[in-house]
Amino acid sequence: MSADAPTDDICKTCEKPPALCVCDAVTPVDNHVAVVILRHPQEQDRLLGTARIAVLQLKNAVLKTGLSWPSLARLVGQDVDPKRWGVLYLGTAKTSAPLAPRPLTVVDKAGEAMADQDDILAGLEGIILLDGNWQQAKALWWRNAWMLKCRRLLLQPPRASYYGNLRKEPRGESVSTIEAAAYSLAALAHDEALAERILPPFKRLLEKARAAKPEPKRDYRRRGADGKPRRPQRAR
Numbered sequence: 001m002s003a004d005a006p007t008d009d010i011c012k013t014c015e016k017p018p019a020l021c022v023c024d025a026v027t028p029v030d031n032h033v034a035v036v037i038l039r040h041p042q043e044q045d046r047l048l049g050t051a052r053i054a055v056l057q058l059k060n061a062v063l064k065t066g067l068s069w070p071s072l073a074r075l076v077g078q079d080v081d082p083k084r085w086g087v088l089y090l091g092t093a094k095t096s097a098p099l100a101p102r103p104l105t106v107v108d109k110a111g112e113a114m115a116d117q118d119d120i121l122a123g124l125e126g127i128i129l130l131d132g133n134w135q136q137a138k139a140l141w142w143r144n145a146w147m148l149k150c151r152r153l154l155l156q157p158p159r160a161s162y163y164g165n166l167r168k169e170p171r172g173e174s175v176s177t178i179e180a181a182a183y184s185l186a187a188l189a190h191d192e193a194l195a196e197r198i199l200p201p202f203k204r205l206l207e208k209a210r211a212a213k214p215e216p217k218r219d220y221r222r223r224g225a226d227g228k229p230r231r232p233q234r235a236r
């Protein structure tokens, strides 16, 4: 199976090849805070990408593929206050002080944690996630100036990505797009269990992917004492 499998051999619903179709694991979950996933048009990880699965699994979520949108209002199709929307910023925190041990932190343009965290998070109506590799996510960030008016959110995932050794390309400490959505929504809802209700189709995808390919070299599987992989992973 290869990433350039013919498109007629792709499940129309989950966009996976038949061997990796996860439709039977999809059980849509109610999410109070809306999710908008912006997917870079060159995002090509058909096999392990999770944006499509995320919008299947979340009742209040949309996936948009493109490079730029004129405004948040045009993107979501209604007049909204950008201050009530957060963009999951994929960079590492450039804060002068360590971030508080909380899953989501609102930072200002300088990357410093803002004072009124709880109020801002409680007021969020939606979150935006950028789907693609690091360069693609950065391109989306810079091409959509309206994002600067939104809240900037830093996610500290509660655990290493379930991708484990399946994703080898180094890229910051990150998780898949669906994991980022799940952990963010769980944090906003103050409901840790919510993440585990969102992730089953992703876990099914990984099971199938592991079954479909031989085990990689053992070195990839080594983990640090904290349970986090030593090799950084790539966000999708």
Ligand SMILES: [Zn+2]
Binding pocket: 011, 012, 013, 014, 015, 016, 021, 022, 023
């Ligand atoms: Zn499917």
